[in-house]
Amino acid sequence: MSEDAERLLAGLTCRITAQDAAGRWAIGNWFFDPLTRPGWLSSGGEDRSEKQLHGYRYHWTLQRNGSPYVEDVAASLTASPASVSGAIAPNAGSHFEVSLGNTTLRLDRRRAPAQQESEVTR
Template identity: 65%
Template sequence: MSEGAERLLAGLTCRIATRDAQRKWAIGNWFSDPLMRPGWLGDQGEDRYKKQLQGSGHQWTFRWNDFPYVEDVVASLTAPLIGVSGAIARDADDHFEVRLGGATLRLDGQRAPMQRESEVAP
């Protein structure tokens, strides 16, 4: 495993219970939404526990099918102050990539539903 990949993967575990002070994202220990956003993920039975990490060297992929939303994970890894220093994200439409140096962590998780205008703060 490359050093950059090691830092990105360590970033996932170090941020397992984090949430943004402005309540824009939260990780929730990978099973719940501490922000209790309405209309977001509900109970999906045993399938919610499916998570898979695979890769080697500079290229790693993490897949999961329940909370947290992929945007929340990306934010936790790239946010000012709490993010992994130097990490940048790219939205590739069907997944996100977080890069650090030559390392890439592909994140395949559920996307957050689009917010309705009535849910957006003024």
């Protein structure tokens, strides 16, 4: 694991209860949204909170289909004052890529937010 990967992954665990003072994002211990925004679509099955982290050296991926939103995870690693110094996270459409040095942590959502998914099925 690269040194920058260690910093990013440590950042995930250090921010487990982090919440933006202005209410723009929150991590919620990785299982609920303390800001009570509209939730993710869920079949109610056990996979509704599935999380996977995998990678090697400079390239890591976190896949989620529940709380927290990937947008919130990216913000927790890049927004002041909680940011990992030097980390950036441009929105790549269906995912975010948090970069630090030559390391990338890809944040994939496995399900679309409720309002987006319902618009697609109309």
